[in-house]
Amino acid sequence: MTEGLILNDVTSGYGPTHVLDRVNLTLRPGERLAVIGRNGAGKTTLLATIMGLAKLHHGTITLDGKPIHGLSPHKRSGLGLGLVPQTRDIFASLTVEENLLSAMRGTATLEEAYALFPRLKERRRNGGAQLSGGEQQMLSIARTLMTGPQVLLLDEPLEGLAPVICEQLMQVFEDLASDGRRSVVLVEQQAGAALKFADRAVLMANGAIVHDGPADQLLARPDLLNRHIGVALNA
Numbered sequence: 001m002t003e004g005l006i007l008n009d010v011t012s013g014y015g016p017t018h019v020l021d022r023v024n025l026t027l028r029p030g031e032r033l034a035v036i037g038r039n040g041a042g043k044t045t046l047l048a049t050i051m052g053l054a055k056l057h058h059g060t061i062t063l064d065g066k067p068i069h070g071l072s073p074h075k076r077s078g079l080g081l082g083l084v085p086q087t088r089d090i091f092a093s094l095t096v097e098e099n100l101l102s103a104m105r106g107t108a109t110l111e112e113a114y115a116l117f118p119r120l121k122e123r124r125r126n127g128g129a130q131l132s133g134g135e136q137q138m139l140s141i142a143r144t145l146m147t148g149p150q151v152l153l154l155d156e157p158l159e160g161l162a163p164v165i166c167e168q169l170m171q172v173f174e175d176l177a178s179d180g181r182r183s184v185v186l187v188e189q190q191a192g193a194a195l196k197f198a199d200r201a202v203l204m205a206n207g208a209i210v211h212d213g214p215a216d217q218l219l220a221r222p223d224l225l226n227r228h229i230g231v232a233l234n235a
């Protein structure tokens with residue numbers, strides 16, 4: 001029995017364009033994976049391909065042994081894949097609570113979301129447009145959690161946020177990953193924070209995975225990060 005999420009020889013992109021080039025990746029249940037690479041390396045496309053938001057040109061994607069690459073993003077979400085997109089997926093015209101209720105599925109509850117993000121409870125009657133950047137990111141994460149994902153895909157969740165909010169969010173990711181119910185894929189420019197969080201890390205360049213190994217190994221090798229990726233350990 002092949003458990004977890006497996007990308008086998010995946011080439012994908014947008015329309016006729018190829019962005020990912022023969023990517024092989026296995027994400028085991030409960031695993032924490034950091035995805036690191038320069039702008040344009042293909043990190044967002046990797047998540048989009050997993051969710052069914054990019055065009056698959058070649059290869060297969062399976063979740064717990066079942067092929068999912070023919071399924072719509074909605075069906076993949078129903079099977080336990082949850083993406084928090086870089087664009088922060090919230091409705092500006094709805095209140096915080098309405099945003100959460102509109103995403104709710106299965107056994108998820110408002111109480112769980114508010115326990116994770118007390119700030120959202122305080123702001124529950126505020127409109128999405130009235131929230132700070134950090135609060136919008138919390139709401140976007142909470143909306144995805146309302147779908148009960150077993151694989152949580154986070155696309156640069158710390159981008160543009162104050163250090164104190166980044167620390168709070170990293171603690172939330174820690175809590176989410178350590179309850180053993182889900183695996184977490186963290187795409188981050190702040191390589192230091194991502195590598196401290198993750199068990200395993202992949203480095204991407206030009207649509208390919210150029211390194212795949214234990215995260216602590218990479219943390220101890222800033223020279224490797226710099227040579228292949230040119231990212232700074234800034235967290």
Ligand code: ADP
Binds near residue numbers: 038042043045
């Ligand atoms: P990263 O997340 O690592 O910054 P992306 O996956 O966003 O990288 O982008 C990888 C490549 O795909 C880039 O060359 C980018 O220009 C291209 N790309 C991204 N989104 C689209 C799109 N919607 N249509 C066409 N090309 C795209």
